[in-house]
Amino acid sequence: MHRAVASMTVFCTCALHPGIPAQAAQHAGHGGSDLLMAVPSTPTGGDPFLVRFTADTPSTFTVMFAGGCFPLFARNIETAPVYETYLASSVPARGGFTLAVRDERTGTTVARLRMRIRPRVPVVKHMSAVYVKTRKRRPANSEQNRMLTKALRTRSSERLWTGPFVLPLDSVIVSSFGVQRIVAGGLSYYHNGVDLRGGLGTPVRAPNDGVVVLVGRNFNAHGNCLVLDHGQGITSCYLHQIHVREGDRVSREDTIATVGNTGWSTGAHLHYGVYVQGKATDPIAWSRLTGDTADGE
């Protein structure tokens, strides 16, 4: 591990992609030879997918999806003007969505793609009385939640990760991603990571290269929490014991934490989450990535 250099934040310049007729051609402009694809083409709600756009000529491109606007990053620009990013829908999303690519230099939309989100198999879990009592004893703190959300939305321009993520702990999943948790009185939320079983003090390793952007101590809800920035909108978080400092640069399989039991946790485990552009995704999906052009670089 070593101290990281400051990373540059990329901001999306388009607020909206206005003026595009609903019936516009799938590929517009650039002589109609641009290519826009999503891999997989029909992702499950809450799973990440790769957006790949091949342009005729290099430029600065962004993509609109589900009301958000995201930068596309150049890949293999020496051989072909290919631009990519990862996106994800929310867990309950389903049905049709449109991807729209905008050339920021000309201010025009140059490609559109209709895609479908496959519904996630619904799983509902009623949380234990012990959990409900723990939540009541430690009410969520809005400033702590804001700090965590800000860290998870980090969007730095340099891609630090390659290939599939490794699991941070050799263990079994005791609570899956996307489970709808019913707390009490109609309050419910979707579990935004996976819980991996582990004894107190078991080492937790980094699933990929990254930079530590948040070390939260004894947050009411999340206890001790750690966020890694992997670059280009990919972040990950770990609860509940931390062995690194903000600014540390970590490599895949470095020990970054140990299994703990803090915040709203009611037993020793690792909560592991992976986020795309601030959206929670199924961490297990990152262990079986396919179609990534940066793989093997």
Ligand SMILES: [Zn+2]
């Ligand atoms: Zn969890």
